[in-house]
Amino acid sequence: MIDDDTRYRAVDSRDARFDGVFFTAVRTTGIYCRPSCPAVTPKRVNCTFYPTAAAAQGAGYRACRRCRPDSVPGSPEWNHRADLVGRAMRLIGDGVVDREGVAGLADRLGYSSRQVQRQLTAELGAGPIALARAQRAQTARLLLQTTELPVTEVAFASGFSSVRQFNDTVREVYDRTPSGLRAEAGAGRRGAAPAGTISLRLAYRGALDSDHLLDFLALRAVPGIEEVVPGERPGVRTYRRTLALPYGHGIAEVDGLGAGDQPDRGWLDCRLQLTELRDLTTAVYRLRALFDLDADPDAVDGQLGADPVLSELVRSRPGIRSPGHVDPHELAVRAVLGQQITVTSARTLAGRLAERYGRALPEPSGGLRMLFPATTALAEADPADLAMPEARRRALRGLCAALAEGEVRLDGGVDREAAAAELLALPGIGPWTVGYLRMRALADPDVFLPSDAGVRHGLVRLGQPGDPKAAAAVAPAWAPWRSYAVHRLWTAPSTEEREKA
Structure with missing residues (x-):
């Protein structure tokens, strides 16, 4: 504080x-x-x-x-706080209040609407309706200043229930009418985006190692669902993927930093194509979670950089993030597919399932052709399509059934400890899978994976013992940022590589 x-x-x-x-x-x-x-x-x-x-x-x-x-970037508090306020803020960011109202938010949190209102107001000075309203105002400004949509369409796409409410809110927040706010952007709009595309900037604080993010995502990119391709600017790579969203689907493109960009530039360029503009807030929130853009790299690197094991890694590569995901159900499926096999093999298997059970886009976009299969479809998948040992096949179908029926939840409003216990109770779901899902699906910044092969190999490359017991013993010094330490170890170079550098 x-x-x-x-x-x-x-x-x-x-x-x-x-x-x-x-x-x-x-x-x-x-x-x-x-x-x-x-x-x-x-x-x-x-x-x-x-x-x-x-x-x-x-x-x-x-x-x-x-x-x-x-x-501005969101507060890093909502990344690591597991209390009611932190969970509520993650759900509000994902658009739950706009879609389900305060009653829906409270139901997801397991509290009464009155309790949620009281706690948010006491700590944040605003209740869930006011917090969602502020988010709608930002979405409205973004649409007014980056698209040519009629003002009426902007109002409803931003989540407002009436044009009058939209006009009043814009005037109150920005001291401008919607048309005045649009005119203010004028010639300052960044380039002419293709028709149907929303161009925006994803803000972040501190340093950002976008090469780490893009390398991580490229290695795991499921064919037809996501890809990393050369960007429009020289030396820039672009991450592209399909998005399954509450009202429709979309295609997202996020540019990494180029050779001439400072790591603390402050934003990543993003482009979105959405079948339903009401999904804009949710799409932006999920992309921010994927790239971990609300993190505080100064706090993370300050803690990890003070440890003798990781200090050299932190100095050489500041701003490494802990990527989340745009769809926790997709991540859960992929985590089970990846049990005891290589990342490349897991990606290939996920691609085959996507081809068989995914929903095709109306038109392909580059290498993107489909949405990742829904858990309802995979729960009933033909065993012949699941090329894996019988035990893992049962684990996958059991997990998909539990997610599809709501017996296990992995959204931002769940209690992480309760979700972990529910996952562990499922047949074939072990500590590694649960830890990986906590780290990425639930944005837990303090997860360590002592049995992970990449973690153990990273420790050995740093001259440390690589057995799980030794790994677990050294990790407490990295709390509360052990998820970031895992990524440091995954990318740790060998002694020879460090000497060449």
């Missing part, structure tokens, strides 16, 4: 590391900003600090037009 004096020092130094962690409202102007806003630093006596943009808006402040505080 940081106090107000620390917050003010961050504002005074325009420290971008705190963007999204808190917001600064200035009484004399009626505006709220991100900490790194380039405007003249306000006097301390005129500043009030809020944990969310929604709280600042609820107090009557408007978003700064210069620093756009609504477009």
Whole structure:
């Protein structure tokens, strides 16, 4: 926890590391900003600090037009907090309130609507409706300033229930009419995106090693579902994949950083094609989770870099993230497919299942042809299509049935410990699979996999004992960022490679 004096020092130094962690409202102007806003630093006596943009808006402040505080990375707190507030924020980010209302949010969390409202308001200064409203306002601004959609379509695509509500919210948050907000972007729009494509920037804080992310995803890319290809800019690679979303489907493209880009540039370029624009908020949230863009790399690297085992790795490659996933059910299936076989073999097997049980796109897009199979389809899959040992076949079908029927949940609102216990109770699901799913599907930043072959080999390359017992003994020093330590070990170079470098 940081106090107000620390917050003010961050504002005074325009420290971008705190963007999204808190917001600064200035009484004399009626505006709220991100900490790194380039405007003249306000006097301390005129500043009030809020944990969310929604709280600042609820107090009557408007978003700064210069620093756009609504477009900052999310708070890294929601990555690692496992309490009610953290779980609620992850679900709100995924659009649950817009789709299911506060009652649906509360039901997923296992609390009453009143309890959820009370706890969110007490800690964040805003309830679930206000938090979702702030998110809708950001989506509306994005659509107004990056597409030519009619204003009425923007209103409903952003999640508003009426045009009047949309107009009132935009005026209140941005002190502009929707048409004025669109005109303000004017010539500043970034290039002409193809028809039907939404072009946006995915903000992040600190350093980002996009090569690690793209290497990790490329190695595991399921043919027809995802691919890593050369980007439009020289030296840039682009990750592309299909998305199964609540209202429809989509295709996402995210560019990595190029050779001339600084690792702390602050954003990744992204393009989305959606069959239903109402899915925009959810698609963006899931891509951010996939690339771990709300992480705090300074905190992670500071902890891991202080350890003698990992210090050299951290110095040589700052900003390594712990990738999540866009679909926890897909990840669960792929984790079981990958049990006791190589990553390449698991990818091939997943591709075969996708060809057999996936839903084809209306039209292929490059190498993308289909959506990953639903768990309902795989639960009834023909055993002849599951080229694996009988025990793993039963484990896969049992897991898919449990996910399809809701007996096991893997969304951002679940209690991680409860979900782990439910998974372990399924036949054929062991500690490695559960740990891997906690790390990627549930965004747990503090998971260690002592029996993982890549972890053990990484320790050996660093001159450490590689047996599971020794691995488990050294890992406590890396808490609460052991998931990031796993990625460090997976990418650890050999002694010869380090010497050549």
